[in-house]
Amino acid sequence: SVKLEHGAHRLGKRTDKPMQAWRNYGLGQFIHWGVYAIPGGHWEGQYYPGAAEWIRSWKGMPKDAYDNLYKQFNPKKFNAKAWAKQAGDMGAKYVIITTKHHDGFCLWPSKYTDYTVANSPYKKDIIGQLVEAYDAEGIDVYLYFSIIDWNHPGYRSTLKSEQDRKEYEEFKKFTRNQLVELLTLYPSTKGLWFDGSWDKAWTEQAEFADALGKELREMIPGLIIGSRFRPDDNGNRHFDTNGDLIGDYEQGWERKMPNTIEDTNGNDWDCVMTVPENQWGYHSDWKGHVKTTNELIEMLVKAASLDGNFVLNFGPDGQGNIRSEETRLAAEIGEWMKENNEAVYGCGYLDWEKQDWGYYTVNRETGKKYMTVFNIPVSGALRVKVPGKTKLNKAYLLNDPGASLELEEIHRNEYFIHYKPASATDRPFVIGVETTDAKIEDGHYQKAKT
Numbered sequence: 001s002v003k004l005e006h007g008a009h010r011l012g013k014r015t016d017k018p019m020q021a022w023r024n025y026g027l028g029q030f031i032h033w034g035v036y037a038i039p040g041g042h043w044e045g046q047y048y049p050g051a052a053e054w055i056r057s058w059k060g061m062p063k064d065a066y067d068n069l070y071k072q073f074n075p076k077k078f079n080a081k082a083w084a085k086q087a088g089d090m091g092a093k094y095v096i097i098t099t100k101h102h103d104g105f106c107l108w109p110s111k112y113t114d115y116t117v118a119n120s121p122y123k124k125d126i127i128g129q130l131v132e133a134y135d136a137e138g139i140d141v142y143l144y145f146s147i148i149d150w151n152h153p154g155y156r157s158t159l160k161s162e163q164d165r166k167e168y169e170e171f172k173k174f175t176r177n178q179l180v181e182l183l184t185l186y187p188s189t190k191g192l193w194f195d196g197s198w199d200k201a202w203t204e205q206a207e208f209a210d211a212l213g214k215e216l217r218e219m220i221p222g223l224i225i226g227s228r229f230r231p232d233d234n235g236n237r238h239f240d241t242n243g244d245l246i247g248d249y250e251q252g253w254e255r256k257m258p259n260t261i262e263d264t265n266g267n268d269w270d271c272v273m274t275v276p277e278n279q280w281g282y283h284s285d286w287k288g289h290v291k292t293t294n295e296l297i298e299m300l301v302k303a304a305s306l307d308g309n310f311v312l313n314f315g316p317d318g319q320g321n322i323r324s325e326e327t328r329l330a331a332e333i334g335e336w337m338k339e340n341n342e343a344v345y346g347c348g349y350l351d352w353e354k355q356d357w358g359y360y361t362v363n364r365e366t367g368k369k370y371m372t373v374f375n376i377p378v379s380g381a382l383r384v385k386v387p388g389k390t391k392l393n394k395a396y397l398l399n400d401p402g403a404s405l406e407l408e409e410i411h412r413n414e415y416f417i418h419y420k421p422a423s424a425t426d427r428p429f430v431i432g433v434e435t436t437d438a439k440i441e442d443g444h445y446q447k448a449k450t
């Protein structure tokens with residue numbers, strides 16, 4: 001490996017308490033809210049086909065028109081407590097809230113720019129209300145912060161001239177000031193979720209960003225920062241020149257998921273997911289496939305089964321309403337989580353061979369093992385292969401632990417759990433399994449010679 005001044009500052013998974021808590025969340029809520037929610041993907045009758053929070057970059061909307069939207073930002077329906085309660089009812093254990101998206105509009109009264117909610121008709125501190133409300137719900141708060149800031153005069157995507165560099169120095173100071181300000185104003189923050197760090201200008205700031213990360217981590221012990229924050233000496237983000245993760249968890253799974261434990265490189269990771277194909281901020285007219293409750297539950301359980309967290313995005317509208325599609329999803333996911341969260345919270349990867357019926361998870365504290373079934377086999381026989389010297393003793397429905405399901409040993413270390421739900425079920429269900437370490441009597445099992 002090569003010597004790096006600003007490579008990964010730590011190797012391997014963090015084992016401290018705040019990180020263990022992060023690892024055990026299972027389900028999070030992302031909130032994308034800002035002045036982009038006012039146009040909601042349209043301008044003067046034109047439909048914007050891109051991601052609603054990117055409408056400023058669209059030629060169909062004059063920059064000047066966008067940059068004056070804040071003068072009408074007055075979300076009368078905004079109710080932080082209601083948002084926090086809805087997230088708690090869904091079963092979210094943490095929330096990631098946009099403090100400032102790429103447009104630079106600050107949802108907190110930053111003293112480093114006038115482009116904030118304090119100078120909108122709404123006036124009040126939105127971040128402060130959300131932090132207080134989610135903390136009160138027992139949901140840990142993480143702050144999303146975009147390095148990209150289209151509003152700041154010193155922001156550059158690339159540094160082409162001495163003048164660029166001079167102005168970018170101001171932008172770097174501004175960025176540091178805002179981050180220190182956020183952690184000072186909201187000290188209950190458990191972590192920062194950085195975005196918009198792909199610009200070449202930023203990937204040349206290894207020394208500055210490394211120092212900034214250290215300064216922020218010193219402000220809040222245990223602060224959690226992912227791999228999308230800073231570059232190494234050679235401009236690599238997420239993984240440094242030696243392939244080591246830069247940050248506390250991998251932040252590369254945006255609107256996509258790993259399929260195998262190998263895909264995760266043995267790192268902690270989160271998947272952040274939109275309900276439609278690609279809308280984070282409010283778009284009044286979602287096009288294409290809108291994910292169903294079952295699809296989202298499967299992503300959640302798949303994430304847990306591969307040692308990751310699943311973060312579902314909500315994009316409130318310009319008045320501060322959570323839209324009806326998201327309200328329904330939150331309620332239905334919450335209903336399922338009420339019954340089955342034992343298979344998600346505190347659970348991670350179980351190294352048993354993946355089967356077609358669904359996903360295994362294991363509780364990191366108790367060692368309890370779970371099967372979440374999404375695909376019921378026509379045979380009614382759920383195949384389970386256990387590692388050598390493991391005996392499957394019992395299988396039970398999570399919501400009926402008293403009744404044992406019928407087990408059949410079909411090969412060495414292989415069983416069928418014979419079970420078909422009595423009535424048609426339109427939701428996945430969880431089976432708990434109990435094992436003991438026991439040598440399997442060889443008896444009639446013999447490896448074939450080929």
Ligand SMILES: C[C@@H]1N[C@@H](c2nc3ccccc3[nH]2)[C@H](O)[C@@H]1O
Nearest residue numbers: 032051053054195196254272280
């Ligand atoms: C978490 C997500 N990251 C932002 C983003 N900007 C992108 C530009 C190009 C490709 C992918 C992007 N994701 C999205 O606007 C959202 O905030």
